[in-house]
Amino acid sequence: MTVLILCRERTEDVVKLLGGLAAKGITACAASPAEVSFSMQSGKALKVYVGSEPIRPVLVFGWVSLQAREMGLALLQAFEKAGVPVINSAAVLSAGQSKMINSIVLHHHGCRHADTIVVTNEAALNKLLPEVGLPCVVKPLIGAKGMDVRLIKNAEELWRHARLQFARGDAVYLQRELAKPDRDIRVRVFDYEADFAFYRYLSPDGFTTNLSTGGAWQACELTGEMKAVAERCARLMQAPVCGVDLIETEDGFSVIEVNTTPAFSWPNDDNVEDVCRLIENRLGAA
Template identity: 35%
Template structure:
């Protein structure tokens, strides 16, 4: 069996963990950087990446697609969809990656599955956005297609200026009510899901003076004991978005846990640092089991 691992940085921790997981279970894998993706359409359809014929692989694991522009991203997603339609096993499926990457689509999926989620507004209207912030007092602005905690803003009704800047730059604003955490320090919970199992959970503790807890923004991973409510919410959120593996972010509130986001291309480094849990090997094992190897 031979698999492709779609990743931009060959030193990426999670990509290496998945590769090593395949190797320990007797399967081969190769890194694929989709910046060299090429589709030849003629009498036959040929899709190649980094010199590899993608249709000769047994499956793809998507760690990150990379990007250089909106047209490029659309091409890469359409290529994944074409490969899936041609029978290639892809984890996560293109539809799930797209749904997880688009925070509006994620919010809709969580709402329809009746999963606790912050009140949210997505709008192109400055007045609607200002009204939402005023209604809740504080709101978090997130890029609709953001990642790694970048460009998060905490907005208050006292200063509408940032809303104008966001709309001028992006044309749309995604707002969530700011939920007060019951935790002793600013943190959230990242639950790592693989298939129908929860691999483990960590607290992501924000650095001093910050409310942003993403590990890529200086947050620290700490052990989080699993509770039934965490597992239930994480598995339901994973199912709602359609991901095979995911990082489900939860926040502790006076009303219980709520799901903030579902990451369809999560890093497994934090749960390994905190617990020694190898999510990469679990992903590889799950894929091989799905293919009944």
């Protein structure tokens, strides 16, 4: 019996997680969605294959995003329907990777969050733009690692971007620019408990703070307020593993988003053990 890590690719996180689980005596393997196959025959148990090798998954760790997202979410749903426990589940990953759903959940539950509009046509954009103003932040509806997140400073640039999106049948997601320091805060949460926090400083692009875009980091104290905000957000998103991104404002912390496929190794490899412990606990409860 095997723990299957369904991932986009074998990142450093995945490699270290495999090593951590092996150290606990837990058999695990990693696969991308393109490597997983099913066989269903009348009267027989579901068969799962990685490549051409059969496995018996007792738990699936869902870690798919970007180009692996569509098929990955379908596979996670399939495992759930077949009675195999999944963390993070397809619904959690789907909601967390959608900027729109992220914002709606945070807004609905009264979390402090930047003013946001999601518009699908020029008339709506013309009417709602004053609610976020210019300059404003544009983000892709589905995205990760700071990709295509940028500050739009004038109406000409905004309308050029919006019309391209509308022509493709896509919505436009815009947020009010918040007055902020040159950093934000990532809080890592495991099994709904905040464990580690660090500052993320501006990357060379002068706007994003993602480590993947060259942002620098520095460990920071995990305060009681950070912990409470991050753990509440994790529960609202039903995400046992997540990263909650915060901005420091004069009135306290504002939530940027809840990332449901965050890095959990570098810059603090201790967090790999947190994920291993979560998986071990779930196996024990099954």
